[in-house]
Amino acid sequence: MSGEANAMDLVFKALADPTRRLMLDRLRGQDGQTLGELCEHVGMARQSATQHLDLLVGAGLVSVVRRGRERLHYLNPVPIHEIEERWISGFDRPRLRALSAVKTQAEEYAMAAETPDDTSGTADPVPDxxxxxxxxxxxxxxxxxxxxxxxxxxxxxxxxxxxxxxxxxxxxxxxxxxxxxxxxxxxxxxxxxxxxxxxxxxxxxxxxxxxxxxxxxxxxxxxxxxxxxxxxxxxxxxxxxxxxxxxxxxxxxxxxxxxxxxxxxxxxxxxxxxxx
Structure with missing residues (x-):
């Protein structure tokens, strides 16, 4: 088995578990979280969360950046992009692009509709x-x-x-x-x-x-x-x-x-x- 195929297998294995997908969703919403913050968001003990994170890191889906004594976890979208390029885009790119544009526009509209006006003068924090x-x-x-x-x-x-x-x-x-x-x-x-x-x-x-x-x-x-x-x-x-x-x-x-x-x-x- 080639190194590329083995790397792709690790990505698919990591994405197959709903808990790990939940972790990726949490990082997509707020990147740069510590292990403790992730545990709070997924309702899981540190030992179990660490095992899931190790698999995500091994698959390249999560990157770890040390900040002093802290280890901050960041979503790395590159492996998912490679899956999209290899397994999705090549089959029917124009139709999928059109559907994606419609879906994105609808989601952006929904987000705008659901987000209240900020009257405090404080903007939402921008993630690293x-x-x-x-x-x-x-x-x-x-x-x-x-x-x-x-x-x-x-x-x-x-x-x-x-x-x-x-x-x-x-x-x-x-x-x-x-x-x-x-x-x-x-x-x-x-x-x-x-x-x-x-x-x-x-x-x-x-x-x-x-x-x-x-x-x-x-x-x-x-x-x-x-x-x-x-x-x-x-x-x-x-x-x-x-x-x-x-x-x-x-x-x-x-x-x-x-x-x-x-x-x-x-x-x-x-x-x-x-x-x-």
Whole structure:
């Protein structure tokens, strides 16, 4: 049995249990929960919940991010997306897309109808975004890909420019000849080659607090696990944007490191044309 088939079997096995599906639903509603919080939501003892979580983590459906002494659990949608691509979309993509659009519109309308107006002036909290990918590379290669201006220009379409010392400014510069800067920030932490924390300001003239991006690089033999956590998001509009942007950028990074070339077309262009 191939490694890909075995990985898919783990995903199907994990999804077959209603308790584990409930856990995924709870994380979809509120990402970044501790074990204790999940136990409260599913009404289960810690030992039983841990066994279910271990299976979800093993299948790649849940990612764990350490925050001090806490272990926070995040939903990782990539395996489910791969199931959709392999087992669903290819059969009748146009009809399924149309049905999905109708269903989504109905659900959005229902949510809008059921959500009371907020008269307190306090908006619903925006969840953190976490994305995990595995790359055949060394930690040093991934670190260089994240911090080298020439490499970021190849897979991101922007050059990330900084000396990457804590406290230093970094800039996300266009490479179309204009040298325009679309994102700026500060380096909060830099521990080559395993951890980089930066602020991320895509509207630096606004008064809102900057969001924070953490890159965690964990080497394991011939591969690394790269986890990107984007926190302190100001609104759900930005969450929607980065939820499309980060997977596209990191797919291009992965392709560059594993094959020597970025993807033949910029993957974020698919998102731009999705509703064309």
């Amino acid at each position: 975004y976490v994305y995990v990918t595995y790359i055949r590379a060394t930690a040093e290669q991934v670190w260089r890909a994240l911090t080298d201006a020439d490499l970021t220009a190849r897979y991101w379409g922007h050059a990330n420019v900084s000396d990457w010392a804590p406290g230093s400014r970094w800039e996300h510069r266009r490479v179309d000849g204009s040298d325009a800067v679309d994102v700026v920030g500060r380096v909060l932490e830099a521990e080559p080659p395993t951890r980089l924390v930066i602020t991320f300001e895509d509207a630096p003239d606004s008064e809102r607090e900057a969001s924070v991006v953490t890159f965690t690089v964990e080497p394991h033999q011939d591969i690394v696990r790269l986890t990107v956590t984007h926190e302190k998001l100001p609104n759900r509009e930005m969450l929607g944007g980065i939820s499309k942007g980060w997977p596209a950028v990191l797919a291009n990074l992965k392709s560059l490191l594993e094959t020597g070339d970025a993807l033949p077309q910029a993957p974020w262009e698919m998102n731009a044309n999705a509703h064309a």
